[in-house]
Amino acid sequence: MLSSLIFFNLKDHYSLIQVSGDDANSFLQGQLTNDINLASENKLILSGFCNPKGRLLAIFQIAKINNIFYLICPKTIAETVCKKLSMYILRSKVKIDINPETIALHGFIISSQQLLTDFFKNFPNTNFAAQQDNMNLLIKLPGYPERYMVICSGQTSSDMMIKFKENSGKIDEWKLHDIEAGIPSIYPNTQEVFIPQSLNLDLLQAVNFKKGCYTGQEIIARTHYLGKVKRRMYRAAIKISSLINIGDDLYVNDLIVGKVIDFAKEKNSFKCLIELIVEEKDKQLTLNGSNVNISGLAQENPN
Numbered sequence: 001m002l003s004s005l006i007f008f009n010l011k012d013h014y015s016l017i018q019v020s021g022d023d024a025n026s027f028l029q030g031q032l033t034n035d036i037n038l039a040s041e042n043k044l045i046l047s048g049f050c051n052p053k054g055r056l057l058a059i060f061q062i063a064k065i066n067n068i069f070y071l072i073c074p075k076t077i078a079e080t081v082c083k084k085l086s087m088y089i090l091r092s093k094v095k096i097d098i099n100p101e102t103i104a105l106h107g108f109i110i111s112s113q114q115l116l117t118d119f120f121k122n123f124p125n126t127n128f129a130a131q132q133d134n135m136n137l138l139i140k141l142p143g144y145p146e147r148y149m150v151i152c153s154g155q156t157s158s159d160m161m162i163k164f165k166e167n168s169g170k171i172d173e174w175k176l177h178d179i180e181a182g183i184p185s186i187y188p189n190t191q192e193v194f195i196p197q198s199l200n201l202d203l204l205q206a207v208n209f210k211k212g213c214y215t216g217q218e219i220i221a222r223t224h225y226l227g228k229v230k231r232r233m234y235r236a237a238i239k240i241s242s243l244i245n246i247g248d249d250l251y252v253n254d255l256i257v258g259k260v261i262d263f264a265k266e267k268n269s270f271k272c273l274i275e276l277i278v279e280e281k282d283k284q285l286t287l288n289g290s291n292v293n294i295s296g297l298a299q300e301n302p303n
Contacts, residue, residue, distance in 0.1 A: 034046065123138065
């Protein structure tokens with residue numbers, strides 16, 4: 001039966017940025033594109049963090065446990081992001097830590113909830129819903145078979161590592177589900193490149209246009225209220241023998257029309273999220289001479 005379970009030690013690839021203190025809520029509200037008040041022990045939210053020009057420094061999945069916020073992002077940008085966030089603390093009562101030793105981050109893709117009943121008795125049943133049990137938080141994410149992320153205590157993590165050590169999956173298996181759901185990430189090569197709308201954060205309910213001021217808000221709001229967004233995020237497939245890199249340029253003939261946002265290998269091709277000039281989407285795209293086949297606008301809200 002364990003063959004129907006894949007276990008991921010997500011802390012190998014993602015960091016947990018812990019934000020705590022009396023002013024943590026108001027501090028994050030002044031920095032992030034989404035309304036931080038929507039994050040709770042029952043709900044994970046997505047949000048962007050931008051520079052003053054409205055360009056994304058990070059995209060977070062945000063969970064809350066006992067009034068502490070956990071901002072999840074790729075490990076490769078965590079240090080840079082924390083330094084940027086710390087610049088805005090000033091006199092606020094806020095503490096920022098990366099990867100606290102007492103907290104772990106794991107993931108599961110399972111064929112049945114019964115496979116996790118040794119650790120959880122209650123399961124969230126809608127995407128981005130969460131279920132808290134002491135310091136352990138179980139979050140349902142888009143994907144089939146069922147996909148869950150777990151923020152848990154060190155002891156729970158140790159027990160999971162022992163029980164599921166023979167069922168470890170590769171990170172591409174996890175990322176394929178994020179790509180299918182249209183959930184993007186920012187990496188070092190793409191920091192300060194995109195505005196939130198060009199990565200569909202507005203369509204993913206990761207931008208709140210009624211919450212008030214935050215860093216980069218003026219430019220992001222202006223783009224929204226002026227109307228049509230000129231660049232959007234799409235799902236695509238690429239069959240290519242050379243290596244793909246985050247931030248690679250996409251071409252129509254000799255014109256650069258977009259970039260690779262994220263990718264994961266699946267059999268003989270790469271599944272990708274790409275950012276693209278909307279007017280170019282029906283033309284033949286190439287990456288390093290190989291054709292790029294768009295499978296759809298990554299706009300669907302997984303809720």
